[in-house]
Structures are given as C-alpha cells and as structure tokens.
Amino acid sequence: xxxxxxxxxxxxxxxxxxxxxxxxxxxxxxxxxxxxxxxxxxxxxxxxxxxxxxxxxxxxxxxxxxxxxxxxxxxxxxxxxxxxxxxxxxxxxxxxxxxxxxxxxxxxxxxxxxxxxxxxxxxxxxxxxxxxxxxxxxxxxxxxxxxxxxxxxxxxxxxxxxxxxxxxxxxxxxxxxxxxxxxxxxxxxxxxxxxxxxxxxxxxxxxxxxxxxxxxxxxxxxxxxxxxxxxxxxxxxxxxxxxxxxxxxxxxxxxxxxxxxxxxxxxxxxxxxxxxxxxxxxxxxxxxxxxxxxxxxxxxxxxxxxxxxxxxxxxxxxxxxxxxxxxxxxxxxxxxxxxxxxxxxxxxxxxxxxxxxxxxxxxxxxxxxxxxxxxxxxxxxxxxxxxxxxxxxxxxxxxxxxxxxxxxxxxxxxxxxxxxxxxxxxxxxxxxxxxxxxxxxxxxxxxxxxxxxxxxxxxxxxxxxxxxxxxxxxxxxxxxxxxxxxxxxxxxxxxxxxxxxxxxxxxxxxxxxxxxxxxxxxxxxxxxxxxxxxxxxxxxxxxxxxxxxxxxxxxxxxxxxxxxxxx
Amino acid sequence: xxxxxxxxxxxxxxxxxxxxxxxxxxxxxxxxxxxxxxxxxxxxxxxxxxxxxxxxxxxxxxxxxxxxxxxxxxxxxxxxxxxxxxxxxxxxxxxxxxxxxxxxxxxxxxxxxxxxxxxxxxxxxxxxxxxxxxxxxxxxxxxxxxxxxxxxxxxxxxxxxxxxxxxxxxxxxxxxxxxxxxxxxxxxxxxxxxxxxxxxxxxxxxxxxxxxxxxxxxxxxxxxxxxxxxxxxxxxxxxxxxxxxxxxxxxxxxxxxxxxxxxxxxxxxxxxxxxxxxxxxxxxxxxxxxxxxx
Numbered sequence: 017x018x019x020x021x022x023x024x025x026x027x028x029x030x031x032x033x034x035x036x037x038x039x040x041x042x043x044x045x046x047x048x049x050x051x052x053x054x055x056x057x058x059x060x061x062x063x064x065x066x067x068x069x070x071x072x073x074x075x076x077x078x079x080x081x082x083x084x085x086x087x088x089x090x091x092x093x094x095x096x097x098x099x100x101x102x103x104x105x106x107x108x109x110x111x112x113x114x115x116x117x118x119x120x121x122x123x124x125x126x127x128x129x130x131x132x133x134x135x136x137x138x139x140x141x142x143x144x145x146x147x148x149x150x151x152x153x154x155x156x157x158x159x160x161x162x163x164x165x166x167x168x169x170x171x172x173x174x175x176x177x178x179x180x181x182x183x184x185x186x187x188x189x190x191x192x193x194x195x196x197x198x199x200x201x202x203x204x205x206x207x208x209x210x211x212x213x214x215x216x217x218x219x220x221x222x223x224x225x226x227x228x229x230x231x232x233x234x235x236x237x238x239x240x241x242x243x244x245x246x247x248x249x250x251x252x253x254x255x256x257x258x259x260x261x262x263x264x265x266x267x268x269x270x271x272x273x274x275x276x277x278x279x280x281x282x283x284x285x286x287x288x289x290x291x292x293x294x295x296x297x298x299x300x301x302x303x304x305x306x307x308x309x310x311x312x313x314x315x316x317x318x319x320x321x322x323x324x325x326x327x328x329x330x331x332x333x334x335x336x337x338x339x340x341x342x343x344x345x346x347x348x349x350x351x352x353x354x355x356x357x358x359x360x361x362x363x364x365x366x367x368x369x370x371x372x373x374x375x376x377x378x379x380x381x382x383x384x385x386x387x388x389x390x391x392x393x394x395x396x397x398x399x400x401x402x403x404x405x406x407x408x409x410x411x412x413x414x415x416x417x418x419x420x421x422x423x424x425x426x427x428x429x430x431x432x433x434x435x436x437x438x439x440x441x442x443x444x445x446x447x448x449x450x451x452x453x454x455x456x457x458x459x460x461x462x463x464x465x466x467x468x469x470x471x472x473x474x475x476x477x478x479x480x481x482x483x484x485x486x487x488x489x490x491x492x493x494x495x496x497x498x499x500x501x502x503x504x505x506x507x508x509x510x511x512x513x514x515x516x517x518x519x520x521x522x523x524x525x526x527x528x529x530x531x532x533x534x535x536x537x538x539x540x541x542x543x544x545x546x547x548x549x550x551x552x553x554x555x556x557x558x559x560x561x562x563x564x565x566x567x568x569x570x571x572x573x574x575x576x577x578x579x580x581x582x583x
Numbered sequence: 584x585x586x587x588x589x590x591x592x593x594x595x596x597x598x599x600x601x602x603x604x605x606x607x608x609x610x611x612x613x614x615x616x617x618x619x620x621x622x623x624x625x626x627x628x629x630x631x632x633x634x635x636x637x638x639x640x641x642x643x644x645x646x647x648x649x650x651x652x653x654x655x656x657x658x659x660x661x662x663x664x665x666x667x668x669x670x671x672x673x674x675x676x677x678x679x680x681x682x683x684x685x686x687x688x689x690x691x692x693x694x695x696x697x698x699x700x701x702x703x704x705x706x707x708x709x710x711x712x713x714x715x716x717x718x719x720x721x722x723x724x725x726x727x728x729x730x731x732x733x734x735x736x737x738x739x740x741x742x743x744x745x746x747x748x749x750x751x752x753x754x755x756x757x758x759x760x761x762x763x764x765x766x767x768x769x770x771x772x773x774x775x776x777x778x779x780x781x782x783x784x785x786x787x788x789x790x791x792x793x794x795x796x797x798x799x800x801x802x803x804x805x806x807x808x809x810x811x812x813x814x815x816x817x818x819x820x821x822x823x824x825x826x827x828x829x830x831x832x833x834x835x836x837x838x839x840x841x842x843x844x845x846x847x848x849x850x851x852x853x854x855x856x857x858x859x860x861x862x863x864x865x866x867x868x869x870x871x872x873x874x875x876x877x
Contacts, residue, residue, distance in 0.1 A: 193777070195784065261822065264784030266632065266747040266777070284875055293748050294642070299787070303876050306783075306824035308791040311751045313643035557635050 018468075018530040022455040022478055022522070023549050025444030026133035027051065030140065030157060037161040038444055038453055038518070040479075041130035042527040044146060048161035051451070054517025056525045057161030063526040129548050132178045134187075141166075141201065143187060145175040147548070152178070152189065154202060167203050169257045177272035181302055182285060188262070188302075190272035195264035196289060198302055199257070207258045262305035267291040270555065273322040274301070275329045277347065288332060288346060290319035292555055296334060298346050312344040314351055318555050323386035327405050331426050335383025337556055339411060343426045352426030357411075361418060364433045368415050370463035375541070376413075382552040384412040387443045389452070389484070404507055406484070408452070410440040412552045413465035417443070417454065419509060434509050437477050438462050441549060451481045451514050457549060459530055465546040468533055478522045481515040484508075597623045601713055616720040621682060624710035629768055630703040632747045632778050640749045647753055649673065652740035653697055655733035673697040673754070676792075677763040678746045679780065681850055683711035685765060686739040687718065688848035692840055693738065696760075699753075700741035711741035747780065750788050757794035761841065764801045766851035769808045781812040783822050790827045795871045798831065802845050802864045804855045809863035816867045826873060831866040842866065 024041040028048075036051045048057040128146035135142045135157075142155040142163060150171045155163040173191035180187055180201070190196045226239075273288040285301025286309065296312040296319055299305050317337035325331040332346040341355040357365060357378060365378055389406040407428070409418040417440055419432040439457035456477055461467045486507045530545045541553045601619060630636075641647040650657045650667035658670040675693060677685050680700025689698055702708045715736055722735035744753070767780040776782070781801065789799055801812045814820040817830045836842045846852050846862050855862060 261783060263787055264782070266785065282875055282877065295751065297751075300875070304823065304873065306787045306790070306822060306827065307872055308756075308787050310756065311643075313752065316642060 018459055020528045020530045020545075021441055021458050021549065022047075022527075023441050024130050024133050025442040025453055025455050026135055026142070027444040027453065028135050028139045028142065028157060028161075031138045032140075034139075034157075034159060035161070036139075039133055039135075039142065039163070040444075040455060040522075041133060041144070043530075044128045044130060045527055046130065046133075046144065046163060047522075047525055047527065048163065049518055049521055050161065051453075051514070054514060054519075054521050056521040058163065059525065060155070060163045060165070132175060134178050134180060136180060136184050136201075143178060143180075143201070145171075145178055145189075147174060150174050152187070152199070169199065169203060169255070169259075171197075172255065176269040177289075179272055179274045181274060182276050186302065188272055188274060188287065189259075190269040190289060192268050193264075194267050194269055194291065196262045196269070196272060196287065196305070197259040198262050198305075199259045203257045207256075262302065263287065263289065263297075263299055265289065265291045265293075265295065265297065267293040267295070268555065270318060270320055271322045273324050273332070275324045275332070275346070276301075277330050284347075286346070288322050288324070290322050290334065292318045292557075294319060294336070296322070296332070296344070296346075298349070310347060310349045312342075312346055312349050312351075314342060314354075315340070317382075318557070320382045320384065320552055320555070321386050323388055323407065325405065325407075325422055326388055327390050328422075328424070328426075331422070333386055333388075333407060333422065333428075335386050335409065337382035337552065339378070339381045339383050341383060341386070341409060341420075341428060343422070343428060345426065353428050355420070355428050355430070361430050361433070364416060364418070365411065365414065368435070368463045370461050370467060372461060372467040373464045376465075380553070380556075381411045381414070382556070384410045384440075384550075384552060385442070386410075387445055387452075389445060404484075404486075406507075408434075408443055410443070412550050413439050413457075413460070413463070413546075415439050415456075415462035421507075432508055434482060436462075436480050439465070451483055451512050453514070453518065454480045454482065456480060459545055460543065460549075465550045466540065466543050468543060477519065479515045479518040481512045481518070482509040483512045485510050594623045598709075616717045618717045618721075619710055619713040621710060624682075624706045624713075626704045626706035632703065632745055636703070636745065638744060638749070640744055640752045642752065644751075644753060644755045644758070649697075652699070652742065653737065655737035656697065669697075671695075671697050672758055673699045674759060675699070675761040675763075676701060676746075676754070676759055677765070679703070679764065679767055680711060680741055681707060681765075683714055683739075683741060684849040684853070685763060685845060686711070686715070686741065687736070688844045689841070690736050690739045692844070694733075694735075696738060698739045700739070701744050701746050701753075702741060703743065703745050705743055708741055708743040715739055715741065747778075747785060750792055754792040756791055757797075759793045760797045762789060762793060762797070762799045763841075763845060764799065764812075765845055765849050766803055766855075767801075767808070769803070769805045771807075776811075779808070779811065781815050783815055783820060783824060786815060786821060786824045786828075790824065790869060793869045795869050797869045798841075799828075799867045799869070800841060800845055800864075801866070802849075802852070802862055804851075804860040804862055806861065806863055809865065813865050816865070827870055828867040829870055831868050836864065836866060839866070 020043040022040040022042045026039045027036065028039060029036045037057055038049045038051055040047050040049065046060045048059070049055065050057055128149040128151065130144050131147045132145040133142065140157050142157060144153045144155070145151070146153070150173065151168050152171060152175065153168045154166045156166050158164050171189060171191060173193040173195070175189055176192055177190035178187055185201055187199050187201055188196055189199060269289055269291055271290045275286045275288065277284050277286065287299045287301060287305055289297045289299070294313070294315040294317065297308060298310040298312065300307045300309060312332065312334070315334065315336040315338065319334055319336045321335035323333040323335070325333060330345055330347065331352070332344045334342045334344065336342070339357055343352040343354070344350065345352055355361075362378055365381070369376055387408040389408060390404070405422045407420045407422055409420060415436045415438055417434040417436070418430060419434065421429045421431055423429065436454060436456055439460060439462060441455045441457050444453040456479065458478055459468060461469050484507065533544050542550055597620070646666065648666035649669050650661070653669065656670050657667050659668040661667045674696045675689065675698040677698065677700045680686055680702050683700055686698055686700045700711055702711065718736040719734065725735055764780050768778070770776060770778045793799065799816070801809070803809050803812070813830070816828045817825060821828070842864060846864060852862065
C-alpha cells in the first residue's frame, strides 16, 4: 500500500521552554516530531485506538473519539441525499458536473482529512479542521509534544478558512456556503442551544404562499397539497454550540484573514474574506463585521489565498488562479504590485510541469499557498536586526517553491526558486525557528496531480528542510544593509539535514494508507488522492461551457410565466 | 420539447428585425419604431442566483463602461485602458428590474439622475434594453426632450447581472442613493432562504453601496417575505447590521412619489392589482456608520 503523504504542517514553539515541534497531518492522523532531532513524539489518535490520557478534558462531545467520524458520510452519501427532503440549504458551489464531482469526492474522502492546522501564539493550543466531517477540533499541547483533545464541533458546512482573532479568545471560521462564523476558542460549557420552536408561541403551520401569489395550475395544486398536509415539517436543529454569523458572501469562500492596523491612536481590526467570484471583502473587525470598508478587486479568477504580511499588516498579498499574486494596501484597495508569473519564473514553472498532465499549463494553475517568512537570517549573519521580508509561494501540484522579497513599498521581487523532489503540499514555519519544513507529495509524479509515480518512492522523501543563508556581515549600519540584502544575490535557501532525521522517524510511524487509485478517466483533473490533496481546480469556473445551460433556461418558458412558486 | 424550434425560430426572426431597428435607430425612423413585444422575450420566472451563468461583469467599478448605457451622458472619449468618463454616476438601482416598468416610470421624475435596472434573466434584460432603445427613438422629437437636455429615457438602462454576487463590481462605496427591491422571488423553502435578495449577509453589501441617507425600497405581495425583509433590515435577524438602517415612517412614504410608482407601475404590481392581491411596502434609510470601536 502507498502511504498517505503529510498534507498539512504546523510548527509549534511552546513559550514555556518546551522543545519546538512539528505537527504533520497525514489524512486524519496528526503526528508530532521533535524539531531538533526529528524524533516522533506522539500521534493523535494514538495508534491502536488507545485513548490518550484525556483525564476529563472532554466536553459535550464526549472526548477523544478517533477522528473516524465518517458516519455522516457513510450513512448519507451525497448521491442518496435527496434534496427535497432535507432542510439543508442549497449548495452554492459551481453547478454543472456537480453530481459527478460529488461522487468522486464521496469515494475519495472516506476519512476526515485534516485541512487546516492553526496554533495560538503561545504554542499551547492547536486547532484543526477536517474535511469530510466538517469538524473543528481544539487540542491543548502537553509536555513532550502530546496533543490532548479539548473539544470538537461539527460545522454546518465545509470549512474553507480558520483564523484566530487577535486576542486569541475566539476563532473565525469561513465556510463553503460563503458565511463566516465567530466561535469561542473553547466552547462554553454553560451554552444552551437555542430552541427555535419553543421560543415562539405555537403557530399553526401553513404555507407562506396564497392563491394570490401563485399563478400557475401546477403551483396551485402544490399549494392545495401543502394546505392538506397536517404535520409540521421538522425544523432543523441549530448546532449545539455557540456560533455567531458575522458576515457572508453569496459565493463559496476560499480564505479568511484578520489584520490589525495601527491608525493614529486606534488599533483597527479588519476581517478579510476572499471568494470564488474574485472578490476580496474588507470588513471591520469582529464587533462591527457588518460594516464593509472596502473591496480589493482586480483578480480575474478565483482568489485562492490571502496573506497578511506580519511585518506590515497594511499589506495584503493575494494568490489566485490566473495565476497571479497581487499586493494591496487593503484599507484603500490600492493595488501596489502584481506578479503574473512570466519571464524567468514562467520558465521555472514550465520546466517542472509534468508532460503527463496534458491539460495543465501555466494558465491553468492556481496559487495554493503563501507563507510569510521573517525570521532572522542564518548562516553568516545570524543576528541581523533587520530580517528580510520574504514570501514563499506554492502553485498547486508543482515541485517548486517561489521565494519573493516583499519591499517596504509593497513591491514583489522574485529572488530564488527552490526545487523539490515532489509536489509541495505544505510548509511549516515556526515563529523563531531557523528551518522551514516542506512536506512533499510522495505519491504523484512531480508536476502532476493525476499521474502516480511508477514505483513507490521511499517515504524518506516525505519532508525536505531548508534554511535561509546570506553572506552579509553583522548588521551594523541599519537600513542601508537591507538595501544591499534586497538587491544582492546573497540571500538563498539551502537544504539542511533536519529532513533526514524527520524522514527517518516518518518512515517508522504508523500513518494511514492513501486511498486506492482507480485508473483515472481522461477528463478527471485529479487522481483519487489528488482530489483530497489538491482540488483547487474544482473551484475554477467553467467558462464558455455555460451557453448550453443558459439556453435551456431561456427556453423553459413554455408554461406561462409564474412570478413565484410554492413547491 | 415539441414546438420549441418553431418558437425559437419566430423569436429569432423577431429579434433580428429589432436589432436592425436598433442599429438604424439613428436615422429618421424615429417615432415609427415599435416597442418590443413581451411574448418574444418570455423566460422562466426564476434563475438560480448561485449558479455561474455566462455573466460578464467588470472586475471593479473603475472598469465599468457605462457609455453604451447612457450615451447622452458621456463626457469624454475613452483614454488608454480606461472606459469613457461620464458626466454623472449611476445613483439609482432597480435590482431585479424584470420587464422595466419601474425604470420607465422613474425616468421622467429623476431626469438628471442615472438609473440602472439589473436583472439576472437574459431574455428579460434583452427586452428591457430593446424597450428603452425604442422609447428613446420614439421620443427623440418630443419637445420635452429638446428643451430638457439629454432627452427622455436617456437616463435609464438595464444590464444582465447577478447583484447578489457582483454588486460591488459595479458600484463604489456609497455611490447609490436609492435601491429598489420590487416583488423579489420569495424562495419559500427554508433551505433556499439564502437565495432571498434580503438577508443579514447581503444587508451589509447594500449598506456598502448605499450612501448615508439613501433608501432601500421593498415591496412584495407575500406577507411572510415582507416580514422577513423587515426583520432582516430592522429586526432581530439583522444582527448588528441593524444599527445601519432605520425604517422610514408611513408619513414619509405617503409623500414619496417613488412609493406610489413602485406600487402601481411595475409589471408585478399591476398583476397583483389585477388579481386582487395585497402589497406590502417597507422602506429603510441608511444611517451613518458608527465610530470604530476603541
């Protein structure tokens, strides 16, 4: 069997003097590794299903269930789920081929793969989100890199983004339905779910429509039918935990960010939300999230990633599926710079695109992530007081990382392309660590999201690690040094030996198998595993394919025009 | 679908004639141009606001070319990369304008303001655009047009878009003074409530494009939807966004000509009147944004 790659990483630096460690998610399993010697520290859930010492940490959702919470998926596969009988809101993702894709998903995502890992700044609490069961889990970090489950909450829709609020007391969760909710980091135990029905006085059930609002025979019949119906249709119960709707788009969200900007004496908090329709909305912070301050527009394909530069939180760097990067001064919506991946970078990309994926070209790629790097340069200048401001950028399903300098003026300059042995899945960067850890897709051919490697590549290549080197001397002259550093070719990423240690441990730990591959159809963008590891292309609009759909809609008027229907 | 080809053929022939009329509309044909017939533009009453359709929309308000919509208000030729400069900005939007009755009735009242009808259904939008072109041509020699500047019906237009998604692509912050939501699709089913044109989420977008003091007009014949809209602008369901809106009093409504037009001139309102239905009206005023929190 093929081992499932590590699709998500997060470096943890506990403030209480404990060793920094890496959390790596492989499918639903979280493994922690020591970042000094690469040793495997622990796993969650513990191999063999043994429950970790949770001593009553569990909350309402009785504790440490292994994340095999696939019940929902298995009991009600989407294909069977009848839209007429559920109270589920309509799906707002792209139409067309929806059913086909859903089927593909239900096959592929049998387990609840971890899609997000976020940690508090003190390294004491870790939050994860999983795809299939749409569950948010909160862990506390115990000595020795052990994760203890504190709570789990199932969201109504698939999670597209999680961020901590600046005070780290709450989390913002953006979902596939376009809404952003505020949840307390730790669920309040005294929370009583709101009873929808009981609050209101008993009201006789009746359809909201009347004979006056229906204008066709068919709808009239349906109305009469509804009138005869005595039973009150069951209302969907709300979630059994506290959550507050902050804002929403009429489009799937793709990412959420939060920023705090100093404005005179005030610290202004902003929520940034990106959607599939190329919008980036800038709303005020949690307490006034209903006030939209601005939009950052200009992308022509869906926005896939938002990144606030931590060293200058007024700058928003966005990634999209054109593909491009844009730098905005987000409170004014001013575009400062953009990177369209042409010239040298395009050559780098073309050289690693697998010829086996005929359809894939630069124009059919999406930026999958942007990681801000601002730790001190290692090598010859370990104590620079002016750390370089770098962004690492990955495009989906490519074995390269693009390294950019983001200047004080918000200009992007590509300075280095890192080439890896397989597609980049995630990058782990600790707040005060010198190495970055890159997890590699060990299953697919480099540059492909469909084609499996001919023979299993040894799992020793699950990770690669890099360190930033520069040959500038100790930083005595202040800012002039920076200019040199920005312009000079001396800033470069070099491999480090930590990867060897990590890979050795990874090889010996228990991780789940990748799903069994079926011979992929020519029209599929992804392999079965690719659907869960990647999947951004499923968000892309099918431009040019909609003429048919609109035509059908236009001709559907043979019956007289009814303003409203009751069915 | 039996009979469809025939119908489609008739429709296409009819449209072709109208296209040529529109193109040659500058000639003296003037008053002889007939208004389009609705029967050639019928379309199902609903369109899914969540689907992508084949919509074209500007990437941002700055990219929107309004010159083709309001040629009488063009100020300068397009400069490199930027659309024509207009002497006025669009200030009034009819969201879900249907067959355009409201636009046409509003046009003479706000002869100095640009009014745009926005409609998701392609056939219906096409009808409104053709109707406005015909009205402009018919009224070219109208004395009112000659004396009063730009000419009758030069200040109204319609475009096909999904406002639930793309409103901020067309309008800047605070650009609009009036937004009309007339007889919107009620979406009775609970699971479809997010498709309603009024919701706590969309409320924030209306607040973004409407300036303080600006108004949102709502009218419907479905009482439950009326209550829903009131609740979502000025009630418990609006959440914190409630602080951005206040409901306009009945006394003010009585004096507002828009209210009368809205409840008498739109196609839907006429239909409701014919059928003896009820009309529920609610208008909300955009308040100033509160201060940033400390």
